[in-house]
Amino acid sequence: MIYLKDIKKSFNQQPVLKGINLKIGKGEVVTILGPSGSGKTTLLRCLNFLEKPDEGIVQVGDVQVESKKATKREILSLRRQSAMVFQHYNLFAHKTVLENVMEGLIVTKKYKKAEAKRESELLLEKVGLGDKHNYFPSQLSGGQQQRVGIARALALNPEVILFDEPTSALDPELVGEVLSVIKAIAQEGITMVIVTHEMSFAKEVSDRVLFMDRGVIVEEGSPLEIFNAPKEERTRQFLNRISRDFSVSFLEERAN
């Protein structure tokens, strides 16, 4: 389904990914955790070649690309296996909500306009934006924009949806609405790879959790294993640091 072999990537001679090997099965929900600078977003972006790996093999669905010899054509067909939900939403600013969802269907899936429209309306209904078809992205809240981003990704019916910190740019009170949409689609059996800092969400939604640090996958396992019984010292340290923040914010909430 997804297969990565020995993926390496450097920025200005600074190694960011130091040989990543990974297999993800169909329908699996995998979250990637790790401190900032650990390479988790870069890894995710290598899956659709928004970053071109320096070395290694990337396979998504039945398209396999050898990084060093990747042609434009191969990259294009690899990209058509996946869809991405961005940290900053990246909705097409000059298109309405409905057009944003339709765009991929019309351009890359060659749907007829009416068909694309029907499909997109259903998806917008699903993410709770059935009444916002003709709004432009700038007229929506962050949470609403991100739900449009999710609908745009779903529309492509991809082999896998890649989530790049989908709630990091949101106001705290809007995080919930986006996470609940992601949880709902996770239950439909769509393969998903999620980079996130939302620990309780990761615990709840994942089949498997990867912990990355300094360009390698330090540890992987079920949420239960990673959160309750991490084997590696680095994982423990990271989770301690995070959970301290957790309990502090929890206490603050109680205090208010």
Add this chain to the structure above:
Amino acid sequence: MGKAFDPSLIVDFIPTLIYYLGVTLQILAASVLLGMVIGIAAAILRLFRIPVLNQFVILYISFIRGTPILIQLFLVFYGLPAILLFINIDISRMDALYFVIITYALSNGAHFAEIFRGAIKAVDYGQTEAAYSVGMNNSQSFFRIVLPQAIRIAFPNIANSIIGSLKDTSLAFTIGVMDMMGRGETLIAATAHALEVYLSLAVIYYAVVLLFEKIFRLYENRINRHQTVDVSVTG
């Protein structure tokens, strides 16, 4: 010196001069359209740093920016036939209007190129990434996603540039084109009422510029409708 100032003449002169507005607008329309083509092409050469052509475009733009348009007009008017004569093409009998259009097209092209280049770079790269993520190729993402947004960004500057160009066409008479200004010169020669002629011309140019500004503003509001944030619907 001319005759005594007679404002009533302005009323007579305006209709005579306005008759030649068509020529002025013709120069403007042709040179703006050609300038767009040159400008977009030059911007692409610059953005993708096409070797040799990139340097050529840099030189072309800096030359146009650094020399008065009147000089450019004479250079084209005298220079182009001289160059073409080398390859045995004689255009010395070509209508002066075409030399004006060529000059203004080159001038507009240089200005548009810089405006477009800045506008294309100003579109957030995240838009391109989003286009790639839904499976678009380079040209689909450029023409469907980046360019429409770049045109919106470029539009106010393009509009200013077109208005500047409209006023610059008043130099065309210097190589014998009979536009509004050219007709004005002949009126002065015939009546010796220079001030009245220039006042009439000022009124006409001013009115046309105001009209253009109005049209541009309406169009700008239309293409910017997705930018207007209506607070009442945010929630």
